[in-house]
Amino acid sequence: MKRVLYFSTAHADITETEVNGIVSAAKAKNTARNVTGALAYNGRNFCQLIEGEAETVDALLTTIAQDARHSGFKVMDEKPITARAFPDWSMHRVNDLEFQVLIDAMKT
Numbered sequence: 714m715k716r717v718l719y720f721s722t723a724h725a726d727i728t729e730t731e732v733n734g735i736v737s738a739a740k741a742k743n744t745a746r747n748v749t750g751a752l753a754y755n756g757r758n759f760c761q762l763i764e765g766e767a768e769t770v771d772a773l774l775t776t777i778a779q780d781a782r783h784s785g786f787k788v789m790d791e792k793p794i795t796a797r798a799f800p801d802w803s804m805h806r807v808n809d810l811e812f813q814v815l816i817d818a819m820k821t
């Protein structure tokens with residue numbers, strides 16, 4: 714398995730409702746793919762941690778990177794893992810200043 718952390722900048726017109734929609738759609742799709750992680754949004758930037766089988770994660774990140782709802786997609790860190798940081802979250806929204814929760818989870 715692998716774990717990846719990326720940052721991006723949300724499209725200027727994105728709404729809270731749309732962000733919540735991204736998370737709820739991601740929950741269903743990630744469950745089907747056995748992907749887990751968390752998404753932080755501070756009103757301008759996204760920070761997302763994604764973990765799962767390497768090929769699955771890489772394919773998903775290729776899709777996410779091309780999503781018009783954000784830009785400036787930049788992988789900050791990635792590493793092979795044997796255990797998940799967020800085994801219970803197919804995708805979980807964390808707020809504002811909790812970006813640090815995701816950054817710390819990369820160290821585990």
Ligand SMILES: Cc1cc2nc3c(=O)[nH]c(=O)nc-3n(C[C@H](O)[C@H](O)[C@H](O)COP(=O)(O)O)c2cc1C
Nearest residue numbers: 735738739742743759761776777778780782783804
């Ligand atoms: C910030 C952000 C995070 C996203 N995270 C996920 C995710 O964790 N899982 C997922 O399936 N799609 C995620 N998406 C949506 C994908 O970019 C894409 O719209 C979706 O996977 C397309 O699915 P479909 O081809 O089945 O319509 C995210 C989009 C954005 C903008």
